[in-house]
Amino acid sequence: MRRCAVLSLLLFATLTGCGPGEPVARVAPETKLPREATNEELAALGRAEDILERRCMADAGFDLPPAPEPVRTDSQPPPMALVLADPVWAREHGYGSRVRTPQEIARLRANDPVGDHLRSLTPERRAEALRAWQGGGVDTIEVTLPSGMTTGRSTRGCTSQARGELYGDFRTWFGADAVDRGVTSLAMSQAQADPVYAKKLRSWSDCVARRGLSYESPQQLRDALGDSAPLAKETEYAEAEADCAVRSGLATVARDVEERHLTKVRERYLADVTNARRMRLAALPKARQIVRDEDMSRFNTQKRGTR
C-alpha cells in the first residue's frame, strides 16, 4: 500500500511539472468566450481537487480515511435555474440530487468516515487539522462580487493550495471563479425580476394552482418542497413545475430572459469569465490524470487487500 502511495506521488510530481499555461489576464471585448465546462468535466475537476487536498493533508501529518464515493445521479439534470422545463426528466428524476428523501439524507450523514476520524481526534488536533485544511483565516484575499458583496478566503491551507496546484495560480483562480459564479447569480436574480418573465409567471402560477399547488414562482414552489421530501411528493412538485413551464410558455421565455441577462452581465465581467473558463479547461487534462492515478492506486490497494 505504501509503495503505491509513493508511486502515485512520484507520478503526480512529474505531472505537476507541466501545469496549465498562465491565464490570460485581460481580454479584448470582441474575443469569443471559451466554452463552458460541462457538468461531467466539473465533476472531474472537483474530484481532482479533493485528491490533491487529501495528499496535502497527508503531507501535513493527517492521514484521512477515504471519503465515500460521491453519489452520482444516473442522468445529468437539465438546466433549471429559473424553471425546470423538461417534463420527461421531471417524471423520472424529480429534481435529481437536489432533493433527497429523509432516509437518504440520514444514510449520507451516517456514512462519514472522514468526519468520524476527525471527531475521534483531540480538540487540539482537530483544530490543527482544520487549520491545515482551511488555512485558519490568515493571509486571506478577497474580491468584490458582481452583486456588490465582498467574498474572501485564506490563501493557506490544503483547499486553497490544491486549487492553486490544479488551476495554476490560486489568487487569479479565486478571483476569476468567484466573479464568474457571481455573474451567473446576478444574472439569474435580474432575470427573475425581468418584466417579461414576471408576466409569464402568472400563467405558470395559475397552472400549478390548478394542480393544487398555489405558488407564485418555481423558486417558491421549490422552497416549499425543501431539500428533503418523500419521492412521490418530489415528483409531484417537479412534474407540476415542468408541465406548467411548457404549457404556459414560461419555458421559452425563461430561456430567452436568462440568456439576455447572462450576456449582459458577462460582457461587463468578460475578463473574469474568460479567465475562469480558460483555467477550468486548461486544468482538465491534469485533473483527469490525477483521477486516473488515484483510481489505479485504489484498485491496486484493494486487490492486494483481498489476496
Next chain:
Amino acid sequence: MKQHLRSVLTTAAVIGLVATAGPALAASDSAAPAPAAAPTPVRPGADLSALAAADGADGYLYAYDLPNFEGAWCRWDRDDEWWGNDCGNFNDRATSLWNNGFPGLFSEVSLRRDVSPSTNQSRFCIEAGNYYADLSLGYERFLDGGWADNAISGHVWFTDDADYIHDPHYAC
C-alpha cells in the same frame, strides 16, 4: 434525525476584532491597460485567525452583527433553522459571515430567509472556508433577488456533491 444542538455562547468572549481588511488596493494581476476588460482586482482580505474558537475545536459557521466580523456574534456547528433563540436573538441580524467548517460532507451552508417555507423563504450559500465581509454592500443576494443583509433567519449544512456552477439554484 436532525440534531439541533445549539452552540451556547459565552457572550463574555466577544472579540473586539479589528478587521485588517486592506484598502481596496487594486492588486491587479499584471494586468495591462485594457480598461473595461481587466479582471476584477483581488486584494488582501481580513485576518480571521483571532475569530477561530479558542477552545480548539472549531468547524463553526460564524455570524456577526456588523460588517467585517465585528459586533455581537454567534456560531453554530449543527443545523439551526431558527436563529431567533440563539445568542440573544440572532434573527435578521447577520451582516458578515465566515464558514470555518471542515471540508467534505455537509460542509457548505445554505442560509435561509424566513423560517416557514410556505411564506417567503429564500436562500443563498456559503462554501466551506469562505467569508462574506459585508452583506450590506450586496444588492440582490438571496436566490430570489432579495437583500440578505439583516435578513438571515436560519441555516442548514449540506453537501454540494454536484457543483453545477451554471445553476446557482440547483444545489443551494
